[in-house]
Amino acid sequence: MKELSLMTPAHWEDYELLDSGQGRKLERFGRVVTARPEPQALWKTSLSEAEWAARAEAVFQRSRGSDERGQWQLRPGTPQQWFVTYRNPAGLNLRMRMGLTSFKHVGLFPEQAANWDYIYDTVQALRREGVERPAVLNLFAYTGGASLAACAAGAEVTHVDSVRQTVSWSRENMEASGLDGIRWMVEDALKFVRREVRRQRRYHGIILDPPSYGRGPDGEKWVLEEHIGEMLACCAELLADEHCFVVLNLYSMGLSALLARTLAEASFPQLNGAQCEQGELFVEDSFGKQLPLGVFLRFRK
Secondary structure, three states, X not given: OEEOOEEOXXXXXXXXXXXXXXXXXXXXXXXXXXXXXXXXXXXXOOOOXXXXXXXXXXXXXXXXXXXXXXXXXXXXXXXXXXXXXXXXXXXXXXXXXXXXXXOOOOOOOHHHHHHHHHHHHHHHHHHHOOOOOOEEEEEOOOOOHHHHHHHHOOOEEEEEEOOHHHHHHHHHHHHHOOOOOOEXXXXXXXXXXXXXXXXXXXXXXXXXXOOOEEEOOOOOEEEHHHHHHHHHHXXXXXXXXXXXXXXXXXXXXXXXXXXXHHHHHHHOHHHOOOEEEXXXXXXXXXXXXXEEEEEEEEEEO
């Protein structure tokens, strides 16, 4: 078992964490600088309040009584939507639309670029091993960065998310990236994998990015602590025995990489003998402060 921590790759040209602290982060996405809440930034900011105010073009303000919902305060001329590009030296080239949502999200999680690189490289490796078109399942897939990386590498991708608007956003990102052929599913992720198990489907790669809480399109309730065990057990049945990989992300505060490893070891017999790595995803701001943004486990066999 390899212990590993990853930071956002240095070849992110359209993203920069300018500063962090006091429960906030100041970020540049392409040409737009945003300021939004970040509960894990417990230290002091390096820039002054005046410098934050001068740089931030879009500032997220929480609504009264809400931890998540709010509104963006925009400087005149700041767009509500724009595009950013992600390229890596291996040939991955993605173009994704940014958007300012009422939940403070902007359309991508930049630290996940480390996993996009891994997925792209792994799918290409599987193809060299003789899997002509690896089948990849992306669950809780959001706006599709991982789906796009797998598709760009030559995989047959099934993208599952419970929010129709988010799936439409993912399709827009696919088209903007010059890709095609992703299978879109607007469905509750757990309901979907249960059905795939009954159908005896098999996938060469499974990507899971589950939230702490969520709702399916028909009101299905997802609670990480209650449902992650069944989810991983179903995924183990869907995963090929060889020439396979898994990427598991956990964002909930207080969850550890050790927990991710123990969950995977309890669920995936394929992990035995696999190349496995675990750790924290984090981004370093321009002053050297490292902001943790989730834990991951991933393995390849």
